[in-house]
Amino acid sequence: MVSQGTSPRRASLADSEELAAYLKVPARTLDDWAHRGTGPTYRRVGRHRRYRWEDVERWLDDQAVRGTGE
Known part of the structure; x- marks a missing residue:
């Protein structure tokens, strides 16, 4: 049971x-990022890529861009 005011815990991978779906990009974009080494860190589980949410959030923080004020 989830108490009011908290969100349900996400699976760790x-x-x-x-x-x-979370990033609102096509799955193919993740394939491209993985191939180029520019996306979030992932782990291989068998033939599949699995992403830790902590790594995704860290990667998103690293993508922050500040405006130039122009």
């Missing part, structure tokens, strides 16, 4: 489809 996300698959590509789940992460793509």
Whole structure:
């Protein structure tokens, strides 16, 4: 049971489809990022990529861009 005011705990690992939905990008984009080494850190579980939510949030923080004020 989840108490009011808290969100349900996410699974510690996300698959590509789940992460793509969360980031609102096509799953193919994750494939491209993985190939180029530019996306979130992932682990291989068998033939599948799995993403730790902590790594995704860290990667998102690293993507922050400050405006130039122009």
